[in-house]
Amino acid sequence: MAEKVSNKSVLLNPFSKNNPVIVQVLGICSVLAVTAKLEPAIVMGISVIAVLAFSNVIISLIRNTIPTNIRIIVQLVVVAGLVVIVDQLLKAYTYDVSKQLSVFIGLIITNCILMGRLEAFAMANKPWPSFLDGIGNGAGYAIILIIVGFFRELLGSGTLLGYTVVPQWCYDHGYVNNGLMILPPMALIVVACIIWVHRLLNKDLQED
Amino acid sequence: MNKQSNIYTTIYIIVLVLIVGTALAATSLALRDRQQANADADKMRQILAAAHITPPADEIISDYTRHIIETKVINSKGETIEGDAFAIDVAAQVKLPADQRRLPVFVCRLDNDQLKYILPAYGAGLWGPIWGYIALDADGSTIYGAYFAHQGETPGLGAEIEKPKFCNEFTGKHLFKNDIFMPIAVVKAGQVPQGDEDYVDGVSGGTITSKGVGDMLSNSLTPYEAYLKTLSAK
Numbered sequence: 001m002a003e004k005v006s007n008k009s010v011l012l013n014p015f016s017k018n019n020p021v022i023v024q025v026l027g028i029c030s031v032l033a034v035t036a037k038l039e040p041a042i043v044m045g046i047s048v049i050a051v052l053a054f055s056n057v058i059i060s061l062i063r064n065t066i067p068t069n070i071r072i073i074v075q076l077v078v079v080a081g082l083v084v085i086v087d088q089l090l091k092a093y094t095y096d097v098s099k100q101l102s103v104f105i106g107l108i109i110t111n112c113i114l115m116g117r118l119e120a121f122a123m124a125n126k127p128w129p130s131f132l133d134g135i136g137n138g139a140g141y142a143i144i145l146i147i148v149g150f151f152r153e154l155l156g157s158g159t160l161l162g163y164t165v166v167p168q169w170c171y172d173h174g175y176v177n178n179g180l181m182i183l184p185p186m187a188l189i190v191v192a193c194i195i196w197v198h199r200l201l202n203k204d205l206q207e208d
Numbered sequence: 209m210n211k212q213s214n215i216y217t218t219i220y221i222i223v224l225v226l227i228v229g230t231a232l233a234a235t236s237l238a239l240r241d242r243q244q245a246n247a248d249a250d251k252m253r254q255i256l257a258a259a260h261i262t263p264p265a266d267e268i269i270s271d272y273t274r275h276i277i278e279t280k281v282i283n284s285k286g287e288t289i290e291g292d293a294f295a296i297d298v299a300a301q302v303k304l305p306a307d308q309r310r311l312p313v314f315v316c317r318l319d320n321d322q323l324k325y326i327l328p329a330y331g332a333g334l335w336g337p338i339w340g341y342i343a344l345d346a347d348g349s350t351i352y353g354a355y356f357a358h359q360g361e362t363p364g365l366g367a368e369i370e371k372p373k374f375c376n377e378f379t380g381k382h383l384f385k386n387d388i389f390m391p392i393a394v395v396k397a398g399q400v401p402q403g404d405e406d407y408v409d410g411v412s413g414g415t416i417t418s419k420g421v422g423d424m425l426s427n428s429l430t431p432y433e434a435y436l437k438t439l440s441a442k
Contacts, residue, residue, distance in 0.1 A: 066220070067211050070221060089235075095246035
C-alpha cells in the first residue's frame, strides 16, 4: 500500500472494481445468512459500515504504537468491542431486527472483510483515508447484501420490507412464491448471477 | 522506546483491554433498562398473541395491563404458590421434575369479558429451542388460541410453526378427552395418533420441529393437569 491513491478512489473503488463481495469474494457467509428478507440485510449492511469505518479509524490512529507481534490480537479486540456495542445498541433500539440478526451481528467479528481492511489498509494509512476506506468497503458489501435481499424477498415471499408487493391477481392466476429463494443456496446463486453480470460489464475483470 | 519489547507489548495489551472493557461495561449499563423493557414487551406481545390479541408495538404494555387481569404461580398439585409469574424462566422450569416446577398462569380477560387462561410452553425443535403460549377457554380444556416461536428453525419448513396456518389448527381442540388429560398430538399430515387424543397436522418437511411441538406441549402442559381439572370443575 505504498503507492499514493486518491481519497476518492479509496471511497469509490470498493463499489464496483474492487467490491469486497463480488470481486474479492469475501464475507460470503453473512450474505447467505441475513438476506432472506430485505430489512435485516439493510441493518446488517449499516452495522458493517459502522463497525468497519470506526475500527479502521481506531486502528489507523494507533497503528504506529501497535507492537507488530500482537497486531492481529489488537485488531480483534477493537473489532470485538465495537461489534458488541453495535449489538447492544440494536437490542436497545431495534429489538425485532436484533432478534432476527441475533448471532450474525456477533459474527461480524469473523467477517473477513474487516480483518482484511484493517490489515491491508488501516495499518498503513492515515485515519481519514482509512475512514473512507471503511465506508467504501462497508457500502460495497451493503449494496450486494441489499440487491440479494431484494430479489430473495421479492421472489421468495412476494413482499418487500414486509409489505406485499406481488398483487393478489397474480396469485389468483397461478403465481406462487418460490420457497427455494428463502433457503441459503439461492443466496449463492443470486450472488453468482450478480458476479456474472458485473464481469460482463467490466471486461478488465474477466480472467482468461 | 523499543516497541517490540515484551514489557511494552504486555503493558500495551493490558491498557487496551482495560479501555475496551470499560467502554463495553459503560454501554451495557447505559442500555440495560431499555433492553430489558424491550424483552419484557416482546414477552407480553407473545402472551397476548396466544389469545389473538395483536396490538401495535406502542400499545403492547397498555393492552397487556388491560387484558391480563391476574397472574399467578401454581405447583403441580394445582395450589397457588408465591412468586411473580411473569419473571419465571420457563426454559429452566421445564427441565425440572413435574412436582418441583413453578408454573405460571396468565389470566386474560377479552373485550367481551370472556376469561382465557394462558399457559407457557418450552421445548426443543430441530436446530434450537422452540416455545409458545396456549390460551385455554374457562373450561380448562378447549384451546382458544396458540402462539409458537422458534430461534432458528429452517425457513419455509420447521419455521412454519410460527405461521397462523399452523397455530390456528389448535383452536377448538381439547386437552381433556372423557375426563382424561391428553395434550394435543402433532402428527404427520394424513396420519392419526395411536390414542384417541385430539391432534393437529404437523408441518410438511418440518417433521422433527413438529414432533418437538408435540413433545413440548406434552412436557410443559402435563404438570397443569390438576389445576386445569379445578377449572373445569367450576
